[in-house]
Amino acid sequence: VNAPRTARARARAELTATIKDVARRHLAAEGTAGLSLRAVARELEMSSSAVYRYFASRDELLTALIVDAYDSLGAAAERADEGHDPADDLGGRWLAVARAVRRWALGHPHEYALIYGSPVPGYAAPSDTIAPATRVPTVFAGLVRAAAATGRLAVAGPAGSPGGPEPTAGADADADVPGGLRDDIAAIGSPLFDGVPDEVVVRALTAWTALFGLVSFELSGQYDNVIEHRDEWFDAACRGLARHVGLTA
Amino acid sequence: VNAPRTARARARAELTATIKDVARRHLAAEGTAGLSLRAVARELEMSSSAVYRYFASRDELLTALIVDAYDSLGAAAERADEGHDPADDLGGRWLAVARAVRRWALGHPHEYALIYGSPVPGYAAPSDTIAPATRVPTVFAGLVRAAAATGRLAVAGPAGSPGGPEPTAGADADADVPGGLRDDIAAIGSPLFDGVPDEVVVRALTAWTALFGLVSFELSGQYDNVIEHRDEWFDAACRGLARHVGLTA
């Protein structure tokens, strides 16, 4: 972000940010479908047409919010990962990242819905959103890669290693990953899963998916009247997932 | 469903169903937020006010669609479970049910979004929706209960039983379930998880959550450009989850 040189440019950057802030608040109040350029303009006491100097359309504003949301969540995940001590406690890092994702989602439920909820009808995400969307998966992949590098994911013998973590299903387990899926995993390419056995990649992707399932279920009320101790539940489930992947020693 | 006696009652039942059918189609075309009473009426060539003879409001129509969706998905899950042979192949039944859920979701993406997607802004689900929502979880609970009853989930020794499925984390594992969560599980009550250790309930709920995470991620495009062999991926992930719970021998 280079500093704007002229007063005009500074004002523009500021107002652009303000419009997004107000839009975010409206999103939180009304949901995605209820986000309206006119309402945002009204709150800012400017004419609705003025907003078009900053965003060419409602979709463009939505895209900006989506990119910001991915970046905000991605940054939170990265911070949690980097902040965990000791760094070689991979299970702890996984839990820290998972908690950060959940905390962010609970704090920004409508932004979460914007990026992980049902697609907005009539809106097609442009390619600008791809890169920021990969930040969270990248953090997780880093953990799995680190685990593989330290040999902790060493494929166990066919009988499972007693006393250890959930064995990663034995040497024959890799045979369980069918060919097409194997190709997909290969296509993910370096360096995301370098040195990680295919079977573990499957488990890691499963855990990643499950994490967002947990958060989505909590936000959409599927646990209502079933699980009330949400923190405990989330941690217990995540620990189980860490074991499933093999991150926990 | 008792047969309507008079011609009027028969006509009413039929038109009610027709309205829901058209509304479902509009849902599929426009998304939840785009569902409009007027548009439905237009397609049926009746006045918009006439629809109010059948549904008191847009929300009531929405509720009816939600109930139908839960019932349709629940029935699909139950059919898959009951249809699996042999019945004591619990891992196979789990996979069959999971596949049925996915197939239904892929076939009815907007109805899926209606019940598992982001909440519709301004809509509060009435209590009529609770019972149909429990059908799928009930099927899964039945599987876990059956596994526990046949001793297949027998809590393994602290070292893990070599050669078996992923051990369910050892006798000390139950100590990992914190007190509040334990209370929640106890409150779920009979007969849903009778005879199932708390640790396994946690894993079962995790798997249930993960399944919907898998489906939601697929529908919302999170796997785009990453995993192209969706069937293989889904099956592999589900098999992993079955192992996680301990359903697979």
Added chain:
DNA sequence: TGTACATCAGTGAACGCGCGTTCACTGATGTAC
């Protein structure tokens, strides 16, 4: 440093649209005697 011109932010009116819901009404269907 001062002037001439180009760029940009913001305005207000307008276009054309669709929505949920209400209301007084007409005419057909069902029911009680």
Added chain:
DNA sequence: TGTACATCAGTGAACGCGCGTTCACTGATGTAC
């Protein structure tokens, strides 16, 4: 079986609302010489 009344389905007009987007415009800010 026939009549009198009540119930119900459906109509069409209206209320009041908000939306995204365009357009010709004014006046301020920035830039080049």
